[in-house]
Amino acid sequence: MSSTSVRPDVGRAVQAGSPVVPGGAPPVRRRGGPQGGWKQVAGYQAFLLPVVAVFVVLFLVPLAQTFYYSFTDFSGYSLDTEFVGLENYGRILTDPSMLAGLGFTIGFAVAQTAVITALAIPLAVALDRAFAGRSLVRSLVFFPAIPSIAVLGLVWTYILSPLGSGVLNQVIDALTGLGPFPFLSDPWMARGSVVLVAVWSQVGWHAVLYLAYLQSIPADYYEVATIDGASRPQQFRLITLPLLAPAITISTFLLMTNGLKVYDLPFTLTGGGPGYSTFTLTQSIITSGVAQGEYGRASALAVLFTLAVGAVSLSQLLWSRRIEGRIR
């Protein structure tokens, strides 16, 4: 259920921060609505029924249930469910698999955000300049974000196979004579491999996002700066980077929240192993909640997870806004 999430505030950031807005600013006058009797009003309000149903059935009720379960010993089968207060929360903090999941999930989110941002911005700048086969290159670097990351993760298990027959090990062996490296069976290499595949699949996508913003920067700025004697690195630091601030907000925000929600890639690439070294919070919720029927504990974890995602989203957004404000 990697629920879709365009943040509305992301959309707003696009509108507020960048000239690339399809359709322009919304007209101010729009409120007030049609006059007419209650019949007509009801006719329009009826259009909201499906979305209200979706909200109540798929969001409101299950979310309330998650909160409720998290304070009980509900197992799904026994009828005598009892309140246990914060016991589930306490048990999470002493469960090594859940702590491992927490550690890896946060580490992964931070690592992918940092690495992809550091690579995508220079890549976007390069993609913006003239070179042979530019549109082909743009499509190629963008492409890995399109297919299912679960299937790509499976494919990468073969590429990274610790057996001598894994193609990456073969290449390294042919070039340097070193190896074979246990990419997926050494805890730290496995963590690094998950980040590597995540970067490979998403860096082009984020570069194209940055590229869209780069292209909206007027060329005059650079011409004037060149006349004034600013070097290329200076131009990048003083023109490009500040004007990319809204794109950085969006991109890092998405990388961070999607990083926290990660499940498919580590699950298909490493299965969470070796041990619990690439175990994710989501996998933890599914394993304990669905497979083991530990609803109470899994729900408590889900509550903590929701709060964490909310807190990270909010603080990161505020932080990025402040940076943006300072640069302006």
Added chain:
Amino acid sequence: MSASRTTRARIAYTGRSVVMLSLAALIAVPLYYVVVNTFKTQAEMSASPLALPSRLYLENYTSVFGTVPLAASFVNTLVVTVASVAVMLLVGAMAAYAMVVRSSRFNAVLGLCLLAAFVIPGQSTLIPLYRLLVDIGLIDTLTGLVLLYSAGAIFCYFLIQGYMRTLPFEIIEAARIDGAGPWQIFWRIVLPLVRPILVTVGVFQTMWVWNDFITPNVFLTSPANRTIVLQVYSAVGQFSTDWPSFMTLSVIALMPMVVFFVFTQRHIVSGLLGGAVKG
């Protein structure tokens, strides 16, 4: 002076081209590796994994189609994707229409609720939804999946209402004066006008549903219901030693998205600009 400058520019251009093309090649190598090995025998693959195949060997394709029920999985995925995307677009567009045309305190509160629903990760409702599907007998059914994916309507709602607000309101006004009812205005006037955003949102949601792994993996159990991504995942054990067959299976599974990408790339990139970035 100017001649040397053009020479320098040409050298820089060439240099950039070489660097960028090699970078693209580096990113594409894993994909090349997968595709090229589908045309090799196991022996040839382990002998020369990165070389071009020595001859056109198609046995992997025929054997994979023979051992994995791919056609059934494709049909499952297609049915789920089409139904889900249609439902979420319709629900999202209807909600956007009502919210744009009328404003009331109720609508404002509902708008805030939908905003909050955005921030909620799927993980936090997963367990109760699992119980719900068990209770209503939709666990392990494609209908159940469509029900779960209809949550995507909220994503559609936000993008569609953003676009709808840019429409000239006078059109709706005029239609109403001419005596058109709410449903007629929606179906005949508003929907055709918002088609560009429906396409963009539809493309993003199609990619999400088609590629999704977590929902089928948690909510489906019987092999007959598997979607294509789940089918590939389930077949790993079967092909753990037969790498070329597994690569072939992956290529077949990924092919529809490749074709989809070729035809919709424009919409995907324009969606990135419009803020249609999904997670």
